[in-house]
Amino acid sequence: MANSKSAYSFAGKKQKLDTHIIVVWVDNEAGVLARVVGLFSGRGYNIESLAVAEVDQSLNISRVTIVTTGTPQVIDQIKLQLKKLVPVHKVADFKREDKNVIFKEMALFKLVGNKIKLEKAFKACKKYDAVILDKTNKSHVIQITALRREIDSMTSNLKKFGLVSVSRTGAVAMTRGAEVFK
Amino acid sequence: MPKLYSGAEIVFKCLEDQGVSNIFGYPGGAVLPIYDELKNFKSIKHYLVRHEQGAGHAAEGYARSTGKPGVLLVTSGPGATNAVTALTDAYMDSVPLVCISGQVPTHLIGTDAFQECDTTGITRPCTKHNWLVKDVKDLAKTIHKAFEVSTTGRPGPVLVDIPKDIQFQKTNYINYKRKIKLKGKSHNQFSKNDIEELVNLLKKASKPIFYTGGGVVNSGPKASELLRELVRATGFPITSTLQGLGCYPADDNQFLGMLGMHGTYEANNAMYECDLMINIGARFDDRITGKIDEFSPNSKKVHIDIDPSSINKNVKVDLAIVGDVKSVIESTIKTLKKTKHDFLKSNKQKTSKWWEKIQKWRSRRSLDYIGSEETIKPQYAVERLYELTKDKDTYITTEVGQHQMWAAQHYKFNKPNRWMTSGGLGTMGYGLPAAVGVQVAHPNKLVIDIAGEASVLMTMQEMSTAVQYGLPIKIFILNNEYMGMVRQWQELLHDKNYSESYTAALPDFVKLAEAYGCVGLRAKTPEELDDKIIEMLNTDQPVIFDCLVDKQENCFPMIPSGKPHNQMLLGPNDQKSKKITGKGRTLV
Numbered sequence: 001m002a003n004s005k006s007a008y009s010f011a012g013k014k015q016k017l018d019t020h021i022i023v024v025w026v027d028n029e030a031g032v033l034a035r036v037v038g039l040f041s042g043r044g045y046n047i048e049s050l051a052v053a054e055v056d057q058s059l060n061i062s063r064v065t066i067v068t069t070g071t072p073q074v075i076d077q078i079k080l081q082l083k084k085l086v087p088v089h090k091v092a093d094f095k096r097e098d099k100n101v102i103f104k105e106m107a108l109f110k111l112v113g114n115k116i117k118l119e120k121a122f123k124a125c126k127k128y129d130a131v132i133l134d135k136t137n138k139s140h141v142i143q144i145t146a147l148r149r150e151i152d153s154m155t156s157n158l159k160k161f162g163l164v165s166v167s168r169t170g171a172v173a174m175t176r177g178a179e180v181f182k
Numbered sequence: 183m184p185k186l187y188s189g190a191e192i193v194f195k196c197l198e199d200q201g202v203s204n205i206f207g208y209p210g211g212a213v214l215p216i217y218d219e220l221k222n223f224k225s226i227k228h229y230l231v232r233h234e235q236g237a238g239h240a241a242e243g244y245a246r247s248t249g250k251p252g253v254l255l256v257t258s259g260p261g262a263t264n265a266v267t268a269l270t271d272a273y274m275d276s277v278p279l280v281c282i283s284g285q286v287p288t289h290l291i292g293t294d295a296f297q298e299c300d301t302t303g304i305t306r307p308c309t310k311h312n313w314l315v316k317d318v319k320d321l322a323k324t325i326h327k328a329f330e331v332s333t334t335g336r337p338g339p340v341l342v343d344i345p346k347d348i349q350f351q352k353t354n355y356i357n358y359k360r361k362i363k364l365k366g367k368s369h370n371q372f373s374k375n376d377i378e379e380l381v382n383l384l385k386k387a388s389k390p391i392f393y394t395g396g397g398v399v400n401s402g403p404k405a406s407e408l409l410r411e412l413v414r415a416t417g418f419p420i421t422s423t424l425q426g427l428g429c430y431p432a433d434d435n436q437f438l439g440m441l442g443m444h445g446t447y448e449a450n451n452a453m454y455e456c457d458l459m460i461n462i463g464a465r466f467d468d469r470i471t472g473k474i475d476e477f478s479p480n481s482k483k484v485h486i487d488i489d490p491s492s493i494n495k496n497v498k499v500d501l502a503i504v505g506d507v508k509s510v511i512e513s514t515i516k517t518l519k520k521t522k523h524d525f526l527k528s529n530k531q532k533t534s535k536w537w538e539k540i541q542k543w544r545s546r547r548s549l550d551y552i553g554s555e556e557t558i559k560p561q562y563a564v565e566r567l568y569e570l571t572k573d574k575d576t577y578i579t580t581e582v583g584q585h586q587m588w589a590a591q592h593y594k595f596n597k598p599n600r601w602m603t604s605g606g607l608g609t610m611g612y613g614l615p616a617a618v619g620v621q622v623a624h625p626n627k628l629v630i631d632i633a634g635e636a637s638v639l640m641t642m643q644e645m646s647t648a649v650q651y652g653l654p655i656k657i658f659i660l661n662n663e664y665m666g667m668v669r670q671w672q673e674l675l676h677d678k679n680y681s682e683s684y685t686a687a688l689p690d691f692v693k694l695a696e697a698y699g700c701v702g703l704r705a706k707t708p709e710e711l712d713d714k715i716i717e718m719l720n721t722d723q724p725v726i727f728d729c730l731v732d733k734q735e736n737c738f739p740m741i742p743s744g745k746p747h748n749q750m751l752l753g754p755n756d757q758k759s760k761k762i763t764g765k766g767r768t769l770v
Contacts, residue, residue, distance in 0.1 A: 007671065009473050009744045030314070035306060042307050073494060080491035086311040086331060 015071040019048070019096040021103060021173045022078060023181070027087035028054045028062040035085055036064055045070060045078055049105070049148070049170030061089065065172050067096075067148075092181045100176050106169045107151045112139045113162030121161035125154065186352040189318045189344060190215040193282060194223040196325040199358040202226060202253050204244065204622050206237035210257025211297055212284030215349035229622060229651060232643035234261050236615035238268020239641070242277045243619030246602045247577055249402060251278035251332050252619065258284045259297030262343075263304060267609060269339045270308040274606025275425060276400055278337035280328050281309075287347040288316060301343045310338035318351040326358050335369045336489040337400055369488050370505035377513045379501055380460075380484055381521060385529075387458035387482075389536045390418045393441065396425030396605070397463015397487060399598045401507035406430070406598040408511040409462065415518060417526050417533060419540055421449035423464045424605045428595035438540065439549070442470040443741050444587040447548035447750055448540055450739075453478050454747040455539070461485045463507045466496040467606070476746035486510050548739045548752055549591050558708050560585065560660045560731040564592040564632065567658060570715050577620045577629045579603065581613040581637030584666035584737045589632040611640030614657060618644055621653040628656070628719070635661040635688055635728075645698040648724040656718055657726045659691060662733045670736045674751075675743075691728035700724035 026032050033052060040047050048067040055063045068078065075093065082091045094101045111121045118140050122130060128144035128151075135141075144154065148171060155166050175181060187195065193216050197205070206229045209217045220228055231237040234256045241252025256265050262283045272279045286295040302314045311331050313324045325342055332340045384390065392413055398405050406429040413420050413436055420430050421441040430437050439446035441453055453459065459481045464470070466485075471477040474496060483499040485492070486507060493502040503510055518525055551561045564585075578593055579602040580586040586603055595601050602620060604612035613631040621629045631638070638659055648655050660666075668683040695702030701721050705714040711729070718725045738753035 006743050009468060009471075013475070031302060031306070034303070038306055073498075077491060077495055080493075084310075084489070084491055 015073070017069045017071060018075065019067065019069050020075050021094045021096060021101070021171060022066045022068060022075075022082070023092040023094070023173055024064040024066070024082055025089040025091075026062050026064060026085075027089070028060045029087055032062070032087045033064070035087065036066075036082065039081055039085065040066070040068070040078075043077070043081065045074060051170035051172050065170060067171050090181070094173060094175075101173055102176060103147060103171050103173050104145050105148055105151055105171045106143065106145045107154070108133070108167045109142045109144070109154075109158055109163055110139060110165040111142065111158065111162045112164050114138075117161045121158055121163075124157055124161070128154070184354045187355045188215065188219070188352050189315075189321050189349040190219040191222070192318070192321050192353070192355055193325065193344070193349075194219055194226060195355050196322055196358065197226055197253065198223060200326070200329050201250075204229065205253040205255055206231055206240040206244075206619065206622075207255030208232075208234050208237060208257065208261060210259075210261050210284065212258035212286055212346050213255060213261075213282075213349075214284075215346065216255065216282070216284065216344075228255070229618070229647065231615065231618075231647050233641065234264035235267050235611070236618070236641055236644040236647065238265045238272070238279065238281070239609075239612050239615035240619035240622070240644070240647075241279050241281075242268060242272050242275075242612075243579060243602050243616030244623045245272075245277050245279060245619075246399075246616075247599050247620045248623045249400075249599065251280050251329060251337075253280045253282070255282045256284070257297065258286055258301065259299045261297075262301040262341075263299060266304060266308060267607075269305055269341065271604050271607040271609045271612065272339040273308050273310070275604065276337050276396060277339065278332045279339035280325075280332050281305075281339060281341040282325075283341060283343050284349070285314065285343045285345040288345045289347070291345065301341065305341045308339070309341050312341040312343065314343045315345070315348055318348050318353045321348065321353075322355055322358070336397075336492075370509050371490070372503045372505040372510060374513075374517075376501065376503045377510070377517050378521075380503065380514055381517045383458055383482055383484060383501065384416060384418075384460075384518065385522060385525075387418075388532045389452075389456045389481075390416070390458040390460065390533065391438075391452050391456040392418055392420040392460050392462060393423075393453065393464055394420060394426045394429055394462045395423040395464025397507050398426055398429040399463075401463065401488075403598055405506075405508040405511065408508060408515065412511050412515055412518075415515065415526060417529055418460075419452055419537070421445070421452065423467070423470055424590055424603060426464065427590060427601045428598045431596040432594035433596065438544075440590050441747075442467075443472070444591065444737055444739065445741075446591075447546050447739055447752065448543035450741065450747040450750055451543045452540055456481045459483045461487075461499070462511070463487060465492045468496070471497060472741045473744050473746045478747070546752070548750070551735070551738075551753055554732065555708060557732045558705065558711055558729060560588050560662070560735055561592050562708060563658075563660055563705075563711065563729050563731060564588050566711055567630070567632070567715060568593045570712065570719065571628060571630070574628045576600065577602070577617075577624060577627055579613040579616040579620060579629070579631045581631070581633045581640075582608045582610045583634045583637060583668075584662075584670065584735075585632055585634040585637075585660040587667075587737045588660070593632070610634075610637035612637075614638055614641050614655075615644045615647075617655040617657070618648055618653055621648070621655050622651070625653075629654075630656045630658050633657055633659045634666060635659050635663065635691070636665045636685060639689075642694070645695070645700060645724060645726065649699045653724060654722050655724050657724070658718070659726065659728050660731045661688075661691070661728055662731050662735070663688060664733060666735075667737070673736065691726050695724075695726035698724075698726075700726065702726050702728065704728040704730070706730050
């Protein structure tokens with residue numbers, strides 16, 4: 001018999017991980033983000049990206065969108081633990097593959113180079129609703145909105161066109177159609 | 183124009199409106215305005231502790247023995263950080279606590295002022311919720327909300343941090359109207375179908391077991407009554423977690439004793455082999471389940487809990503019933519009576535084989551130990567203590583370690599709220615201050631802290647509190663000079679390398695008692711034990727009882743780490759006579 005020196009049991013089998021987008025409606029009060037994020041770090045859950053902003057000024061409601069990975073059991077725990085927080089109103093959970101939900105991230109690219117390079121860069125961005133926000137002879141700041149992996153690939157593609165700086169948001173999500181999550 | 187009240191006055195007005203009569207605390211710079219008001223509120227008695235952790239545990243003892251929230255008042259900085267252990271303890275064991283802490287004035291927050299700390303930041307992970315009050319107009323609302331959050335649903339600790347300038351500022355106080363009690367109602371999410379499904383499972387089961395926990399205690403005394411009715415109506419066996427002891431009478435034949443790491447042979451084997459497990463208000467803690475992959479492999483599992491996040495957290499269950507234990511059992515009994523009037527009769531046949539098996543496990547007498555005439559065996563000491571106090575309505579608190587497990591195994595509890603112990607966090611030093619809190623709540627009852635000499639030294643200073651207020655708590659120390667549980671693990675798992683688990687310079691506990699101004703007693707032999715215990719019980723003062731026990735005794739039975747329930751380690755009696763065969767004999 002192997003000599004176990006642990007006062008605890010061993011970790012069980014590893015299960016498959018899924019990526020989920022969790023949307024949380026919270027009271028916009030001091031420390032609320034720390035409560036949400038602290039819950040994730042304290043219990044060892046992942047945060048891949050995070051987007052927060054107030055969505056209802058009169059009711060002081062903020063909408064937090066968190067992209068996370070975990071086993072089905074962990075995802076369930078995340079939702080239930082979030083619902084226990086006092087400032088949390090409701091929690092929605094979407095699978096990344098869900099066709100009924102729109103996911104978007106926004107990115108800003110700063111490119112520095114000659115005119116030809118800058119034009120090529122803008123062209124490459126075009127299919128992602130590209131907008132030039134700032135323009136000089138030597139540089140562009142381009143905004144795109146796309147999926148995470150599309151932005152990932154754009155950041156590597158644009159390197160050859162003089163990409164010098166990237167700023168991007170976390171994902172935000174909304175369901176398709178007339179329905180609203182209650 | 184209505185009278186204006188200062189923040190400090192509002193604190194006490196809120197406490198009065200919440201029906202608080204006792205608070206535990208320690209003054210300091212940032213709470214002085216609140217302490218200044220204390221004299222004007224005669225209905226609230228303040229108990230001065232010797233350390234803020236003691237205030238927290240005393241409030242826990244008060245809360246657990248009464249079902250009412252415990253209140254503590256501490257200062258900023260070190261006052262708040264000292265209370266963190268107690269808050270975490272209360273969070274793990276679902277004890278309703280309201281902690282009011284002082285904070286540096288609002289204009290100094292964030293400047294690293296004297297005795298400043300980020301109290302709400304530090305206590306965020308160890309409270310249900312906390313508040314920093316930045317406007318005196320929000321103070322009353324916040325304190326009342328704090329009581330509501332603390333006591334509803336799954337109870338727990340909350341903290342209200344009040345900057346010193348807010349304590350001085352004035353505003354009006356609108357009388358608090360107690361809302362219609364939401365407790366229970368808003369947390370009951372179960373449907374009629376759930377209950378019918380449960381009753382269906384009860385009917386079909388041939389190897390059932392009830393597994394009950396602290397949730398039954400938290401649901402109130404009525405829940406324990408209903409539990410007894412349900413268990414008797416079904417004729418099923420019942421086991422309990424450490425926290426649930428007392429909900430079902432320990433001397434009843436249907437009770438299999440505590441389960442888990444140091445639970446009885448019959449309880450753990452029944453958990454392993456059952457075909458229906460009904461978890462009522464327990465949380466599948468790792469000390470209970472052992473190896474999770476092999477936990478009760480062939481059973482249907484039902485989980486009744488008020489906290490939805492407890493369900494499917496550690497163990498996947500087949501039927502989840504989210505609700506207050508009392509309401510769930512109530513409707514279960516109702517449905518059971520309606521659908522099957524003679525349940526017990528029809529069921530006896532079905533479970534008779536199961537009971538035979540349980541009797542076989544029981545006959546192993548897993549709690550037995552080898553007695554001695556020269557040295558006091560710790561188990562014997564607890565047994566004698568039980569025999570000599572069982573006719574009184576006794577409240578027991580414990581510290582953490584071997585003595586705690588022996589107390590749980592050998593002291594028989596027949597009522598809820600009589601057993602206060604730190605289960606989830608396992609806080610050494612819990613028992614003595616908790617006993618102070620229990621005695622405050624029940625001045626005329628017998629309160630005993632079954633302690634270990636190592637644990638009790640962590641909060642020993644609270645004896646001074648007990649003496650100051652004439653609280654006749656009894657500290658019954660099972661003194662083996664070791665951190666017994668650490669020593670046991672080192673013996674069994676670390677090749678008897680007793681690294682730092684022996685305390686070479688212990689105080690003379692009898693003299694220590696005298697120094698504190700209370701009574702010290704010592705028992706060295708089994709022969710004198712009874713007389714000394716009786717002497718302790720007859721002393722109407724705080725007592726420190728130094729019971730010198732066998733230094734090498736281990737706590738059995740035991741489920742070694744990483745093992746399932748059916749691979750228990752039994753005591754030396756069994757090991758010697760080689761009565762155990764097969765899996766049961768597997769040593770660590």
